[in-house]
Amino acid sequence: MRKATLESYLADREDSIIIVPYSSIKKLIEENIERSSRALKGSILKVSSARESLRKMAGIMKTVDVDSSSFRTVAVDAGYNGVETAAGFRPVVIAVAAMFRGARKETEPIAATMEVPDIYMDEEEGRRISSIVGFYLQFRLAREFLSSADAVLLDGPLNMGFSHLMRRFSRDGVKLAEMAGSELVSLLNEARSFGIPVLGVVKRIRSSVLSRKLKLSGLSDLAVSDAFLSRGEYTEPIKADWMWDDIVLWSRLVNVDPAGLEIYSSFAKLGRKPIRIDMPEYCVDRAEELLSHLANISTPDSGIPLPITAVDRLSKVGDEVYRMFYMRTMSRVAKELGDPTVIQFLSPQYGED
Known part of the structure; x- marks a missing residue:
């Protein structure tokens, strides 16, 4: 069997390449979009017709009434920017953290930065490295608040899949990715010792965790969760199996027991659109409580927790x-x-x- 690569994809379809006068290309684009829309329509109808059975398979739950006025969270986000010059791409990265009580900011934010270790002739490589440095700073900054928070909210995923990214990195990039992963494990391990949940808030869902569980190929988790979640509902946490090898590797690097640190994902509609909440295994049994608190401190329109919105704005360079x-x-x-x-x-x- 030929390996499924872009090369084999093109080879299998070489005879279907269409060459036309430029004046006809708009019509071909329109026809292509029409074919895609028909396929998408079929997938949506499939979800709609099986809505109730899919809801049962996904384990739909509803948030409950909780008092979040004294619920203290530390929200952390990172951002980067840079300029490409003839001398290469030199980025700057910052992370911002702030403590909130309910939806109100309780302390002045603090920020962290570090010098990215190179000027990159490849801008794409520089941006990937900057993203990893941003994750590292987020995890490091979050550890400063563990003794005084009820929960840690990170803007972005916990199931980062660094192993996939590392194959595209230089040697320095691989080392940075391992440092970021090790810092994540250190954060989770320390938070576990305090009994503090760490939640990754994913605002733009691009995963296929839920659709794979429900055997709905061709649809993203965003489309699936939006189709059958009502406001105030969430799915039972789903194990991110592919992350376990990374967690074990990073745990060895910092001499941490990885048991209880496996990452799970829950899809929640706390506003108009669904978001994804990542959490480690040790706090999965608190999903109802945690999602209910998040529902109380989220904006009605976006469904994004207000603390995340605040630090996201502050971290933009x-x-x-x-x-x-x-x-x-x-x-x-x-x-x-x-x-x-x-x-x-x-x-x-x-x-x-």
Whole structure:
């Protein structure tokens, strides 16, 4: 059997390539979209017709009344930005954390950053590395609050699948990914000792965990959960089996017992659209309580917990601000070098490769 790669996909369909006058291409695009829409329609009808049985298979539960006015969470997010120049791509990464009581910010936020260890000639590699550094800073910053929080909310997933990403990294990238994974395990292990749940809030669902469980190929978890979840409902947590090898590896690196740290995912509709909540195994039995608290502190429209929305806004490194500081600094460098022509070497690059 031929391995399912893009190369084999193209080879199998070489005879179906259509070459037409440019004036006809819009019609072909329209026909292609029409075929895709028919396939999508069939999948949606399949979900609709089996809605009740799918709800049972997914283990739909409903949030309950809880008092969240004194529920203390630490919310943490990270962001990065950078400028591509003739000298390469140099990113900056920051993480922001703040304590909340209910939906109200209780303390001034704190931030963390670290110097990304290289200038990257490959911008894509630089952005992947920046993302990993962001995760590392998130996990490290969250550990500072464990003694005073009822729960940790991380903006983003816990089932990151670094092993897949690591195959595309340089040696330094692999080392950073292992450090980030080890920091996640350290956070989970320390939080477990405090009895503190750690929840990853995934705002844009791109996974297929739920659709695989329900045997609904061709549909994303977002489409499936949106189809049969009502407001205030969530699915029973689903084990992210593929993460276990990573958890075991990272646990060995920091000498931690991985039992109880396996990652589970629950899909919840706390507002108009569903989100995914990742959690370690040691707090799965508290899913009802935790999801009910999140429902109370989420915005009615998006269903995203307000603490996450707040730190997400604070952690963004805006393009305008970054470029302003960058160009101001590079202008000074050019002046110090006494050669104004070097500013072209340091200026942001635009356009395609």
